[in-house]
Amino acid sequence: MEWILQIPPLFFSIIIHEFMHGYVAYRKGDDTAYLSGRLTLNPIAHIDPVGTILLPVLSAFSHMPFIGWAKPVPVNPYRMNNPRYDMVWVAAAGPLSNFTLAFISAVFVKIALISGISSIALFSPLVSMLMYMVYINIALGLFNLIPVYPLDGSQIALGLLPYKWLTVYERHIPYGFYIIIFLALSGLFKFFIMYPMGILLKFLYLIGLGF
Numbered sequence: 327m328e329w330i331l332q333i334p335p336l337f338f339s340i341i342i343h344e345f346m347h348g349y350v351a352y353r354k355g356d357d358t359a360y361l362s363g364r365l366t367l368n369p370i371a372h373i374d375p376v377g378t379i380l381l382p383v384l385s386a387f388s389h390m391p392f393i394g395w396a397k398p399v400p401v402n403p404y405r406m407n408n409p410r411y412d413m414v415w416v417a418a419a420g421p422l423s424n425f426t427l428a429f430i431s432a433v434f435v436k437i438a439l440i441s442g443i444s445s446i447a448l449f450s451p452l453v454s455m456l457m458y459m460v461y462i463n464i465a466l467g468l469f470n471l472i473p474v475y476p477l478d479g480s481q482i483a484l485g486l487l488p489y490k491w492l493t494v495y496e497r498h499i500p501y502g503f504y505i506i507i508f509l510a511l512s513g514l515f516k517f518f519i520m521y522p523m524g525i526l527l528k529f530l531y532l533i534g535l536g537f
Contacts, residue, residue, distance in 0.1 A: 331451060335459040336382060337369055339427055339466055340396040343420040344372050348399040350419040354412040356405040364399045372396035376503070384510045398476065410485050417481035424467035428526075431459035432535040439537055457537065464526050468519045472509075475502030 345367060348359030359365045364372070372378070377395030401416055403409035435456045438444040444453040473479035475498065487495055498505065509515050530536050 328454075331454050332458045332462065333382075335455050335462050337378075339424060339459065339463050340378065341367055341369055341372050342423050342427060343466065343470070344396040344399045346419040346423040347401065347416055351399070351401045351406070351412075351416045354406045354416065356402050358402045358405065359399045362400050372399075374398075381506075381510065384507075395470070395477075414482050414485035417478040417485070420478050421467040421470045424463040424470070428460045428463035428467070429530075429535075431456045431463065432530050432537070435460065435537050436535050460527075460530075461523075464523050465519050468522050468526075469515070472506075472518050474505050474509075475499040477502075477506070 345365065348365045351358070352360055352365060374395060374397040377397070381395070401413070403413045403416075406412040435444075435453060438449070438453045438456070443449045470478040471482070473483040480499075480502070483495060484492065509518070527536070
């Protein structure tokens, strides 16, 4: 039944993730997301059949933290002042929002544990969801930084790689979805998510936010 407590944090986190893409694009001069009604926190506008439904199910069967994505916010880089490098900021905004949510959630969990609120039956599910917020957002941030299309890491790579390497890197784009599914089913995600996640959780523990 723990998966029931993971669904709200997952949905909230991926919605904030996509909203931040649109918001940063808007600040960089592209109002495409705003004009298309995607600069919103309404979850219905962001549901993606693969990223919001299929991948979380695969994550559950693979015994991984729930990960996924929402329907990508439409972005037109050519409406930005510096299309290539502005897109790096737009892409990075999603994972950065996840790491920020993880940190804030860890602070609230620590407060709940210290104050004793976590032991009160009425608040126990809420504290559990905050704990899942930490795990899920760290996993989402790391997952989206994987440099495979269409994940944010690929957009960051496209903006930062030297032009002489772009042609080689772009060859994987038509197979990006298949690569992601393969990583999920094969258990190779642990090298991109679980091991780095352990390091970040240890860091939270070192700064007094472990639980």
